[in-house]
Structures are given as structure tokens and as C-alpha cells.
Amino acid sequence: MAEYNLDSLNPLKFTELIKNRETENAKASDDICVSDFNANNLAGSLHPKKQILKISEIKDAKYTKIYTLTSDKCAYFSAGQYLSVSVNIEGKTYSRPYSVVSTPKDALKGFYVIAVKRVEGGIVSNYILDNLKVGDIVEASDPTGTFTYEPLRDAEHIIAVAGGSGITPFVSLAKAIFEGSEECTLTILYGSKKEDDILFKSELDSISRSCEKVNVVYILSEEEKEGFDHGFINAELIKKYAPKSEYSVFLCGPQGMIGFVDKELSKLSLEKKYIRHEVHGEVANPEGFVDYPKNVSDTVKISVYVKGEKTEITASSKNTVLRILEANGIKPPSRCRSGECGFCHSKLLCGKVFIPKELDKRRQADSKYGFIHPCCSYPLSDLEIEVSEQ
Ligand code: FES
Incomplete structure (x- = not known):
């Protein structure tokens, strides 16, 4: 892996950037100042706040x-x-x-x-x-997220592994392939306990009947029925439906299912870039993670600084820091709520948090300089934290 000079990436060094730019802009004469940029206007319409x-x-x-x-x-x-x-x-x-x-x-x-x-x-x-x-x-918000087909990174054939309401992004992708706005091939492996639990079945069946680039396989874990596979989505089942050529695996569903399928995928020796995850919001119970420490105090005190103003909170250690802040009327920016987007990025001034390895998507520099993503951080001790508000 390339070596970076992390000092040059210290996020704190960027805090003066906008102020410095404004000072330099103010010195420029009016006739060379442009305030209306086409690129900014386009970006504003594609990504409204x-x-x-x-x-x-x-x-x-x-x-x-x-x-x-x-x-x-x-x-x-x-x-x-x-x-x-x-x-x-x-x-x-x-x-x-x-x-x-x-x-x-x-x-x-x-x-x-x-x-x-x-x-x-x-x-x-x-x-x-x-x-x-x-x-x-x-x-x-504007539409956000990277759980999308990207031909430069992903294989042309996507094996979508879905559980429960984790089917929703794949319904959109299947429809987009059918209507011609996405150009990939999609095989959906949709795991449910019973047939009655399957969401969007009629839409998915209708697309797969009329579009040869979309195939849907339903897997039931608690029922054996004709027309359905039975059991769990494991390496053998993925191999059964995967093409002989390269393929990407996109996973979306409950944390337990994703953990299980991830272990199964390790048997298939896929390149890391071909495995993509969507966690779908916060994980409610940190004690479900194998590496969650023992003997964590049930309640913690959190001192929160927003624009220099301090608020003291007493909260359960079993909630994410983001949930605790919101329940106390403090609203940091947030989008994915699963550690990925970086919108909630905040400075941990003091104390310890538990960040599940699989959700820790911070940049190296953020980890080094004490920044956390409160949406996937659980307090392990009393904390002091500095957040920006929306
Ligand atoms: S809300 Fe996306 S990283 Fe926290």
C-alpha cells in the first residue's frame, strides 16, 4: 500500500482554508471576479442541499x-x-x-x-x-451513496444478495436495466424466511420475464416449496447462479445475513473490489459484534461542543453517538448512518468509543487525528466530542 504523509492530511489544517480563500478573493479587483460558474450551477442542480x-x-x-x-x-x-x-x-x-x-x-x-x-x-x-x-x-437530501453499478470498478454481471427490505436498491437497478438507463446484467439472490415475506415479488417477476438481463432467484430458509431454492445464501448457491466469467457481488440486508455471506464469499476468492456492501442504517445492538468489549458501563456522560457551546448528556452506551446526540436535540449532518458517507465526521476530544471494524470507513488521517463517525461509534467511556450542526 502507498505510504502517505499523514501530517499533510491533518483535517485541522483545512479549517482556515475557506477563510484564507475569502481573504484572497476580497483583494481581487471586481472586473476579474466571476461569481456565476456553469459547473457550480450544474453541481447545485444535481446535488441540491x-x-x-x-x-x-x-x-x-x-x-x-x-x-x-x-x-x-x-x-x-x-x-x-x-x-x-x-x-x-x-x-x-x-x-x-x-x-x-x-x-x-x-x-x-x-x-x-x-x-x-x-x-x-x-x-x-x-x-x-x-x-x-x-x-x-x-x-x-439529494440522492446519495455509492452502492451503484460503476463499469470502471464493477464486473458487468452483478450477483445481488438481498435479505428483507435490502431488496429495495436492487428493485431500482432491475427496473433501470429494463428501461435502458443501466447497462449491466443482474442476478438477484433474494433470501427470505417464507414466501409471504418476499417484497416486490410481482414487479421483480414481471421484469425478469420481460428482460433477459435480469434474473431473480428466491431462497426460503423456513419453507420448502416448488419454484424456490431452500436454505441460506452460501458459497455453493452463489456459484450455482454466477456466470463463468467475472462477476461482482453486491450485498444489502440485515447485518447478520451480510456477516454470514461475507464468510461464504471468502471461499470464492473474489477480488476485494468485486464485493460491495450496503448496510442500510445503524446497527442497533453493538453487543452483537464479536469484538465488542466486556464490562462496558451501561450509562456514560457525554460533553458535546457545538460552535463552542457545551451540552452535558447522560446516555446509554448501547446507542450510537449519533442517536444519542439527536435524542438530545443536537443534529450533526448525517446521510448513510452506517459509517460510509463521512457526513457526520466529528472530533473526539476525549474518551473511548467502539467502532465495529466492518463499519469503520474513516480515512487514515481521520483515524490518526481523532475524528470519528458518530453513526457507527458506541461510547465505551465518558466522552468529550466536538460536532458541527446542520
Ligand atoms: S452518516 Fe454517513 S458516515 Fe455517519
């Missing part, structure tokens, strides 16, 4: 509700990306990522579709299901 979307339709589906969100101008996206949807609950703002189920072409027509499933003990999904109705307005 936020989108105001109206709920135009709500459909009941198995264990979920399907929401159509409309706007005069929906930012374009790639199949596999998600929207971070924000809601205000009793004066506190919470957000959660939802994969877009509709297609990039649908965004050009002015709508996105997301699926929301009830989560035991969940805050945002349950609030949306119980409170939001047609005509209500929600705020969402």
Missing part, C-alpha cells in the same frame, strides 16, 4: 408502505442510491436513509418512490408510517 418533496401517493404493501414523493424538480440519481429523509418529532429533527425504489427516469418525470418498513423500537420509520399522509411535505 435539500429537496422539499410532497407525498402524492401511499400504497400498502406487505409489511411496508410505499410512498411516492414528488417535486417539480427531483435531482437525478443512479440506481442503488438513497434519500436521507428528515422528520421533526416533538421539536427534534431525525433523519434516516431510504433506498430509492423507482428509477432514474422516474426522477426526471418528477418523482421518487421509497418503501418504509416498521422497525421494532424504530423512531423515524414508525413515525412516518403512523403519521404522514398524502399531501404532507417531507425534507430529503
Whole structure:
């Protein structure tokens, strides 16, 4: 691996950058100052800071509700990306990522579709299901995420391994292949306990019937039925449906399933770049990770600094730092809530946190200079942390 001079990457050295640029700009004469750049305008329309979307339709589906969100101008996206949807609950703002189920072409027509499933003990999904109705307005981020087909990196044939509502990004990808906005071949291995648990089955069946580049295999772990594979998605099953040529494996589903399939994939000796993950939000219980330490105190004290102002919090050590902050009215920027995007990036001034290895996507320099991603960090001791607010 290449050696970097980490001192030159110290994030703290960048804090003066904008101020220095502004000072230099102010010295320039007006006639050479350009304030309107085409590239900036294009970037602004593709990546608006936020989108105001109206709920135009709500459909009941198995264990979920399907929401159509409309706007005069929906930012374009790639199949596999998600929207971070924000809601205000009793004066506190919470957000959660939802994969877009509709297609990039649908965004050009002015709508996105997301699926929301009830989560035991969940805050945002349950609030949306119980409170939001047609005509209500929600705020969402621009489409975000890297769980997309990238021909420079990925093999042309994707084996999608899905569990539960982890099928949603693949529904979008299957539809996008069918309508011609993505050019790859997709084999979906969709694991469920029973046939009745399968989401979007009629859409997936209809696409695979009419599009030879999309194939869907349903695997049931608790039922044996004709037309379905039985058991778990393991190396043998992946080999059975994988092409002889190169292929990428995209995984999306519950943490337990991803951990199991990752172990199975190690038997197939795939190149690392051909294995891609989407974790889908925070992991609720850190004690489920094998390397979570023993004897962690149940409650911790956290001192939070936002723009120099200090707030003291007492909280459970079994929640992520991001959840703790939000529950106390502090709203750092966030998108993926699974360690990947870096939006929640914050400075740990003092104390220790547990960061599951598989979720630690920090840059080397961030780790070295004490920055953490609060969405995948669990307190192990009292903490002092500095965060920026949205
Ligand atoms: S919200 Fe994406 S890394 Fe924390």
C-alpha cells in the first residue's frame, strides 16, 4: 500500500482554508471576479442541499408502505442510491436513509418512490408510517451513496444478495436495466424466511420475464416449496447462479445475513473490489459484534461542543453517538448512518468509543487525528466530542 504523509492530511489544517480563500478573493479587483460558474450551477442542480418533496401517493404493501414523493424538480440519481429523509418529532429533527425504489427516469418525470418498513423500537420509520399522509411535505437530501453499478470498478454481471427490505436498491437497478438507463446484467439472490415475506415479488417477476438481463432467484430458509431454492445464501448457491466469467457481488440486508455471506464469499476468492456492501442504517445492538468489549458501563456522560457551546448528556452506551446526540436535540449532518458517507465526521476530544471494524470507513488521517463517525461509534467511556450542526 502507498505510504502517505499523514501530517499533510491533518483535517485541522483545512479549517482556515475557506477563510484564507475569502481573504484572497476580497483583494481581487471586481472586473476579474466571476461569481456565476456553469459547473457550480450544474453541481447545485444535481446535488441540491435539500429537496422539499410532497407525498402524492401511499400504497400498502406487505409489511411496508410505499410512498411516492414528488417535486417539480427531483435531482437525478443512479440506481442503488438513497434519500436521507428528515422528520421533526416533538421539536427534534431525525433523519434516516431510504433506498430509492423507482428509477432514474422516474426522477426526471418528477418523482421518487421509497418503501418504509416498521422497525421494532424504530423512531423515524414508525413515525412516518403512523403519521404522514398524502399531501404532507417531507425534507430529503439529494440522492446519495455509492452502492451503484460503476463499469470502471464493477464486473458487468452483478450477483445481488438481498435479505428483507435490502431488496429495495436492487428493485431500482432491475427496473433501470429494463428501461435502458443501466447497462449491466443482474442476478438477484433474494433470501427470505417464507414466501409471504418476499417484497416486490410481482414487479421483480414481471421484469425478469420481460428482460433477459435480469434474473431473480428466491431462497426460503423456513419453507420448502416448488419454484424456490431452500436454505441460506452460501458459497455453493452463489456459484450455482454466477456466470463463468467475472462477476461482482453486491450485498444489502440485515447485518447478520451480510456477516454470514461475507464468510461464504471468502471461499470464492473474489477480488476485494468485486464485493460491495450496503448496510442500510445503524446497527442497533453493538453487543452483537464479536469484538465488542466486556464490562462496558451501561450509562456514560457525554460533553458535546457545538460552535463552542457545551451540552452535558447522560446516555446509554448501547446507542450510537449519533442517536444519542439527536435524542438530545443536537443534529450533526448525517446521510448513510452506517459509517460510509463521512457526513457526520466529528472530533473526539476525549474518551473511548467502539467502532465495529466492518463499519469503520474513516480515512487514515481521520483515524490518526481523532475524528470519528458518530453513526457507527458506541461510547465505551465518558466522552468529550466536538460536532458541527446542520
Ligand atoms: S452518516 Fe454517513 S458516515 Fe455517519
